[in-house]
Amino acid sequence: MSHATAHIEENPSTIPGLSTRKFTMWLFLASEVMFFTGLIATYIAIRFGGADWPIVSQKLNVPLVALNTFILIVSSVTMVMAFAAIENGDQKGLTKYLIATAALGALFVSIQGFEWSSLLAEGTSANTSLFGATFFTLTGFHGAHVSGGVLALLLVVFRSMRGRYTLADHQGIELMGLYWHYVDVVWIILFTILYLI
Amino acid sequence: MEVAPTQAHASRSTYLKVFAFLAVLTAVEVSVAFLIGTAWLRIAFLAVLAIAKAGLVVAFYMHLRFERIPFRIIALGPLILVVLLASALLLERNLPR
Numbered sequence: 545m546s547h548a549t550a551h552i553e554e555n556p557s558t559i560p561g562l563s564t565r566k567f568t569m570w571l572f573l574a575s576e577v578m579f580f581t582g583l584i585a586t587y588i589a590i591r592f593g594g595a596d597w598p599i600v601s602q603k604l605n606v607p608l609v610a611l612n613t614f615i616l617i618v619s620s621v622t623m624v625m626a627f628a629a630i631e632n633g634d635q636k637g638l639t640k641y642l643i644a645t646a647a648l649g650a651l652f653v654s655i656q657g658f659e660w661s662s663l664l665a666e667g668t669s670a671n672t673s674l675f676g677a678t679f680f681t682l683t684g685f686h687g688a689h690v691s692g693g694v695l696a697l698l699l700v701v702f703r704s705m706r707g708r709y710t711l712a713d714h715q716g717i718e719l720m721g722l723y724w725h726y727v728d729v730v731w732i733i734l735f736t737i738l739y740l741i
Numbered sequence: 742m743e744v745a746p747t748q749a750h751a752s753r754s755t756y757l758k759v760f761a762f763l764a765v766l767t768a769v770e771v772s773v774a775f776l777i778g779t780a781w782l783r784i785a786f787l788a789v790l791a792i793a794k795a796g797l798v799v800a801f802y803m804h805l806r807f808e809r810i811p812f813r814i815i816a817l818g819p820l821i822l823v824v825l826l827a828s829a830l831l832l833e834r835n836l837p838r
Binding site: 566570573574585588589614620624627718725728733740 | 750775791804
């Protein structure tokens, strides 16, 4: 690698100015797009294929989930503020915002757990109807992604508290952010398709 | 124009402005879902709002607006397939059986 480009990224890259780690994260996210597309396409095919479907606004707690959507959006804001903090070399700010992001993610999963238990209590489960099967599959896979993100965030918080990320070297924060925002984007689409349409 | 191609990111104030848009769009979404009775009109509105929100997050929070072309192609390429798949499925539903 030439010295002219060495300062741009911490990690070696085969194309000047293009980080291999970031490129790989984007490739992973592209594969994740196809993963969720398969599930969403299945949902569309079943729901609009004439299956017996409940009135969504009566079946699901839309105001609660709208609040949960807002919580996940706020967690994206705290994530991006964590990135902005370390871009300015502010390690304390980084840790603070990362903890807030992990907490909001955990809150999202908890509220989803409450929603699930309410539905199960009414007798709606993945086994009772096509609606239940698709609903629990889609929200379940997304919730698993959020949960995995929270675990990853906790690891990043731990590393941040030990001073792992600095003004000069903080690509891990950017990659963590890419995954977290991606999970937020998936929920933006899922919220509309599952709850509003 | 930004000078450093890979390090140019938005500022905090831009992040917060984007957040304000996301919050307002979410409120509009929920209102639209309950207020617009005509199904196709409601779905069209909701689709546009969801795509706008997703676009804001990807462009600003994931910094795609500030990335080089290869990143943009990788990130946006699969979306063309998504649109094709969704359109095919919806059209197929309207065909006579």
